[in-house]
Amino acid sequence: MNIKKLYHFLNFVCVGVFMYSCQLANRDRIEAKPSRYQVNFNQDWLFTYNPSEIIDTDLLSNEIKDSTWLNVGLPHTWSTYETTGEIHPFIASASERDDSYWFNGWGYYKKSFQIDADLEKKQLSLEFDGVQKYCRIYLNGNFIGDHKGGYTSFYVPISKHVKFNKENILTVAVSNKMSDPYRIPPMTAGNWNIYGGIYRDVRLSVKNTINIPYQGSYKHEGGTFITTPEVSKNSATVAIKTFVQNNTESSADIELQTEVFDPNGEKIKQITSDVTISKDTIIGIQETIDKIENPMLWSVDYPHLYKAVSRVLSNGKQVDSLVTTFGIRHFHWDYDTNDFYLNGEKINIRGTNRHQEYPYVGDAMPKEWTKQDILDIKVNLGHNFMRYAHYPNDPYVYELSDSLGIITVEEVPNIKNLNFSEEVQQQNVIEMIRRDRNHPSIMFWSMGNETNNAADSKWAVAEDTTRIIHLRKGENAGDFIDHDSDNLDLEQLLRVTVRGWEIDKDVPEGINPNPKDGQWAGTEKWQHDLAIVRDGSVRGILGDNCMTWLYNDHGADREYKQAPLLHTNPKGWVDYFRYPKYVYHLTQALYTNIPTIFIQPDTWRSQFLGEAKTITVNSNCDSLALYSGREKIGFKYPDSTSFYVNRFEKVKVKNEDLLAIGWKNGKKYEHKLPMTSEIKSLRLIPEKTMVDNSLSQVTLVEVKGYDAHGNEVLHASPDLKWSISGEGSLVTPETYISDINLIETKNGLGYTVLPIKAMVRSSGKSGKITLKVESPGLESGTCSIETQARENERSLGVIQNKIEGNYISKIKKQSNWFVKSDRLEEIEKVRENVQFPKGLEKKTYQQSLKKLILERNPNLSPATSESKGMQVFVDLNAENIYRLKGVLIADDFNFLLESFYDYRSVERFLENQNLHPKYVQTMKEYLVNKIMKEGMVMSPKDLQFLNNLDENKIDYLDMRFTSDPNKIGNYYRRTIDKSLRVWSNDLKKGLVTAFPELKKYKAEQWNDYLITVKTYNPFVKEAVFPDAQMLLVPIPNLEN
Structure with a gap:
């Protein structure tokens, strides 16, 4: 993009934002209560966390105990240092294996509000842009809905549960369990961090009973669907489908008025449709606008945006309206040349990937910082193509892509070979596409990445046939995949790089600063120099049709060799705090005219x-x-x-x-x-000196070091001590000690050299925040930030009750809940990809891999090398090697290795119990599939119920499940030592056959008995049974 074009599109963005702001302002002045409106619900929340996996019903009640709850604003997560106290810029214990405390419990959010009685006939709902990752919602103690998935938006109707003119208590219980019972992607994949909480915006929506329904629900259609079936430079056809619902008690005659405005704000078309809608019905009204002359096409240099205004009238009165932004463009992929064409012109793809994460706030990062990222990517780095890896982002992100001209891939979070729920996968695909289908920047829907359990592409095609359906690497995505890594690899130039390790002399002693493999940490110069050598980094060379991995360093359940800090993925062009690495400047020079x-x-x-x-x-x-x-x-x-x-x-x-x-x-x-001398002083530079006083407000403060001549010192890494006073608190730790000389530690700051940043959260009150940073022997730095009250929003019949009371300032970890994983890690991780000969059979790859493992781990015990877990571990890896034509991917091997360790720990536990061999074998068969094939995280603590069994009160039932009615009821008592064998097609019937005395059990006794049976035998919860199951069952005791 040249400077003239840059000026045009930035000017376009500014004008568009100004016009839209003016429209909102005018609307607010004119309408006392518009036909639809939304109330921001981000403030005045209480939060607490309970590590129990069982929902605490006391915390769902309307009673709020001051000593339990913390006053918070949204967006919010409980997974970062601010709550956990673990020293790490992201998540120190990045998986349940490290520490399950902050994953396996529930976070509870409460909010109090009132609604005027004159809204009683309105349709009220709560809209959530993102809750990670499963939530249950209660209003006034009543369950009103739930949602599975942390990346798509959803809504919950509340009209039937509201107490008008009275206090209402909203409670949201949130689970962030990785190996959750619903098998919500990405489960335990660990490629990126999963931050529990309500980490995106929440709104209260107020509409009439005849309205345009919520857009983005998998349960029903809503909003609009705008396509451009015919596009050329001379003319375009626009198809607009608007969905209208009638929630009244009778059919309704409505009028739909649709107006289209061009990018200059001029109205160019208007269509009116008259329809009758039956009660309790949603219909789609299709309208077509033919021949828009000389359309202003959406492109990466000139991202022109049109607007469609849909107005619904009933009895001549407007009852709802919706503004939809869209673009006119056409595109295709040339599969002969593997080139992308937009509006008939070949696009030199200059792309990257980005994670929605920032140090110490995780995924709950302010939108302002998100905007800074996307502007940096487009303007300063010249990228025109983006995958927002690996999941649907905040809707705001796609608005930015639209307005800035970034071709976008949107992806569902299926990654790694895990047994994701098909139901949840389909829900994710539908919610993603319905919500974001009108964004002109989105031209690819992706069904996942590096997985044999990709989302089925038929779900995408059923929703939208106008985009390219992509799967970078994977299997089982159905019949409609158009595009994969052979066409365009979305992950290239991978190098683990530490900012501050600029050259060889910056790395700790004994470290190879220029490792051969990109999965080992190296220097900035190493990353820079290899990016311009073909396949010097992992795949490709910086240039056209290149998708770099990735924009920003981020957190992940990964442990890279030589890296100062584990559980991070430092392959970014910028570091955690967005400080550029050398390769950033290389890309800017090559991709932009700046x-x-x-x-x-x-x-x-x-x-x-x-x-x-x-x-x-x-x-x-x-x-x-x-x-x-x-x-x-x-x-x-x-x-x-x-x-x-x-x-x-x-x-x-x-x-x-x-x-x-x-x-x-x-x-x-x-x-x-400058040639600098020793650092003498520190200076603080806040990003703003006047900020909002709300608890949602997080402000960055940068610290720089200077020598005696006033020159900034770039390579200093002094210890820093922060102190704060006034109306704010530190989001970041009070002490910064540089990680520059650390190697593979699990606790650290991600701070190597100056400059670096701290974060301050406003207290909710107006006043002044004073921040000070000190270091021994250096002149300290101070700064002040003024906080001011938020501009009052018009209530429009909704009052949000302020938080008053003496609530706690910190969530404290309950030490008695702490359970640390105790695993024997007997096999070395693979640090680089391994190339086996191509074209071999799977059996040969199994043998070759087993040989490689034994050669690299000569002290591996026979019990481990010959275990069931080892067999499955080798088989799964061999399948990947076969699929990838002889390549063993280090990350895939290490991911499966974690599951292998989990399985071996429970396998050893079972073998050390005094249990029947057939029961042990049955449990092994069940657990090896659940843990190693389906990704469930498990440890011996989950089998503690087997520790103290009374041998005199249990029996073993060798139950053969059958559909043959001639076999049902037959059983052979004591055919093997301490065992019963019975044929049955139903668990309960089989138990009665074995123990006739159970016929006397009452319903509540049966319920308790079956719960115990299922506790001892987790596999009986499965819908499909193997041919035979050895069950451990309690002998009935009718006296008790």
Whole structure:
């Protein structure tokens, strides 16, 4: 994009935002109570956490105990340091295996509000943009709905449960269990962090009973669906389907008025449709606008946006209206050349991926920071293509993609070979597509990534036939996959890189700074240099038709070799706090026309004074000169064939400033790199000095270090001590100690060198926040931030009750709930991909892999090497190797290895119990499938009920399940030691056959008895039984 185009689209965005703001302002002035409106419900919430896996009914009641609850604002998560106290920028215990405390319990949110009686005939609902990952919603103690999945939006009707003119208590119970009973993707995959909580916006929606229903529900249609079936430069046809529902007690005659406005705000078309809607019905009204002359097409350089305004009238009065933004464009993939065409023009794909995560707030990051990310990606890095990996993002993200011109892939969170629920997968696909189908930037729906259990593409096609259906790598996605990694690999140039490790001398002693494999941590220069060597990094080379992995470092249940901090994925172009790495400047110079000059600072340091060094400058200027003080070092003409990488050889390092001057289009640009001395002082720079006082407000404060001459020192890593006073609290830890010399630790800050940032949360009150940072021997830094009250929103009949009372300031972990995983990790992880010969049979890959494991782990015990778990572990990996034509992916091997360790721990536990061999074998068969094939996280603590069995009160029932009526009821008593064998087609009937005395049990006795049986035998909960099951059952005791 050239500067002129950049100006045009940024100007377009600003004008569009201004016009929309004015429309909202005018609407608020004109309408006392509009036909539909929404009330922001992000403030005045209480939160608490209970580690029990069973919902605490006391916490669902309307009674609120001050000593239990914490006052919070949304978005909110309980998974970060602010709640857990674990020192880590993301999640220190990133899986249930490390510590299940913050995963297996429930988070409880409460809010109090009142609604005027004059809204009693309105249709009221609560809209949630994202709750991670399963929630149950209660109003005034009554259950009113639930939702499965943490990334799609949903709503819950509340009209029938509201007490008008009285206090209403809303409670949302949230579970973030990874191995959850509903098998909600991504389950235990661990490729990215799962942050429990209500981490996106919540609204109260008020509508009339005849309305345009919620758009994005899997239960019913809603909103609009706008397509452009015929598009050319000269004309376009727009098809608009608007859904209208009638929730009255009789049929209704309605009029639908649809107006279309062009990107300049001019009304260009209007259509009116008259229809009759039966009661309790939703209908779709199809309208077509033919021949929009000379349409302003949506493109990556000129993202023109149209608006459709849908108005519903009943008896001549407007009862609802909806504004839908859309774009006119056409696109296709050329499968012969593997090129993408937009509006007939070939697009040089310059793409990346991004995770919705920020240090210390996780996925509950403010929208303002999200906007900064997307602007950085588009404007400063020149990307025109994006996968928001690996899940539906906040709706706001796709609005930004629309307005900025970013071609987008939206993906459901199916990843790794796990037994995801088919029901939940289908729900995720439907909710994703229905919610986001009108975004012109979205041109690909993705059914998952690196999984043999992808979402079925038929669900996507049933909803939308206008997009390309993608699956990067995977299986079982049905018959409608159009596109995969052979067409465009969405993950290229993977390198684990630590900001602050700029060159070899920055890494700890004994560490290889330039490892061969991209899954080992290395330096910024290593990442930079290999990005411009074909397949120097994992897959590809920086250039056209390239999708880099990824924009930002993020948290994950991954442990990369040599990395200072585990449970992170530091492969980003920017680090956790969005500080650029060297490769960022390389990409900017190559992909944008922004005049770029960046002197890589790694060699211009006092430690190298007098030495001859190579100075590297990333610059896309027409010409470039480098100066050391007043001495001219050299002159270059940067060009794209060298990726605008300019190297000045054998430059003597002097105690002078280094200055690069470039000229582009006749204008002069420069970058100065001072020769700094020791750090002497710290300075704080807040991103804002006047902020909202709400508990949702989180403000970034940057700390920089300076020498005695006022020059910023880039390589310092002093210990930092933070203190705060006034109307705010620290979101980040009070003490920062650099991770730069740490190796593979599970606790750290993600802080290597200055500059770095802290975060401050407003208290909910107006006033001043004062923040101070200190370090031994350095001049401290201070700053002040003023907090002001939020602008009062008009209540429009809805009053949100303020939080008053002495609530707690911190959720404290209950030490008696702490359970640390105790696993024997007997097999070394694979740190690099392994290439076996191509084209072999699966059996041969099994044998080769088993041999490799034994060679690399010579001390592996026979009990482990010959276990059932090892057999399944080898089989699953061999299937992946076979599918990938001989390649063993290190990440896949290590992911399965975690499940293998889980299984071996419970397998050993079972073998050490005094249990019947057939029962042990049955449990092993069940658990090896649940843990290793379906991804359930389990440990011996989950089998503690077997520890203290009374042998005199249990029996073993060898139950043969059959549909043969001639076999039902036959049984053989004591055919094997301490065992009963019975044929049955029903568990209860089989038990009665074995123990006739059970016929005397009453219903409540039966219920208790079956609960005990199912506790001892978790496999009996399955719908389909194997041919035979060895059950452990309690002998009936009618006396008790």
